[in-house]
Amino acid sequence: MIQLNDVSYTYPQSKEPAVKNISLTIRENEFIAIMGRNGSGKSTLARLLNGLILPDIGEVIVDGLSSLKPENLLEIRKRVGLLFPDPDSQLVSNLVEEEIAFGLENLGLSPVEIRKRVDAALKMVSMEDYEKYPPYLLSGGQKQKICIASFLAMQPTYLILDEPFSMLDPGGRNDLLSLLLTMQPKLNIALLMITHNLEDALQADQIVIMDKGEIINIAHPREILKMGTKITALGIEPLELNSFIEQLESATGISIAPDTIEIESLVETICHLS
Ligand SMILES: Nc1ncnc2c1ncn2[C@@H]1O[C@H](COP(=O)(O)OP(=O)(O)OP(=O)(O)O)[C@@H](O)[C@H]1O
């Protein structure tokens, strides 16, 4: 479990805190989506979770280990993987297979175990044909897949994905998200995904919405959907279907269940009206 107790953090050059008064619990095997407008503090929260930055006020406790104690930081970073949005900032090796092996060598695993995990991780993201490729020759989306594979191979307890699909096409995004959700129970991993895409967040156990450094809402996706297009005020793009439903309601006066997210159930509702 990761616990944040009333955490605030101000960057050294800033006057305003980037995150403030954050209290949050992340349980093992949970899938949490973090949303909110640009600059609302999502990436800062991610850095606090794996001890990359330390709270000025409050405490971040990972499986009983406070990040304020320097002797805990190595173990915290082993347990909490943090994947940045920009894959180029994380790729350090000359070959894809070396890239994935790199993190595993740092964990002190045997060469046999490393080989096994490299092969399995590449297979997970359907990139097994690229093991001898230099990462810089890959497309942005392929690089993101390699970054995800290298973290999955390390088998952290918590994996934070900061906008992991920003360079993937919709098909690639859906594939990788379903892969992550299939792997989650097998690898016993909690996923925290920072995303601007409400559709990606719908499968989460909870959606955390941030604004101006604070958590302003934590709820099941179903509850968030009930906000309809009002969610725009929080910097979140509503689902296309939500906008369509609201237009339909105002044009016809009919009322549709607020958590309708599939076109099929909308069609069914409309058919039952007549
Ligand atoms: N390295 C930094 N130094 C100083 N201020 C920073 C730094 N990184 C972020 N900030 C500030 O902290 C606040 C929160 O930024 P953060 O990157 O956490 O937002 P975010 O929600 O991840 O935004 P985005 O959706 O654009 O990625 C912003 O006001 C930003 O200007």
Ligand SMILES: [Mg+2]
């Ligand atoms: Mg960010």
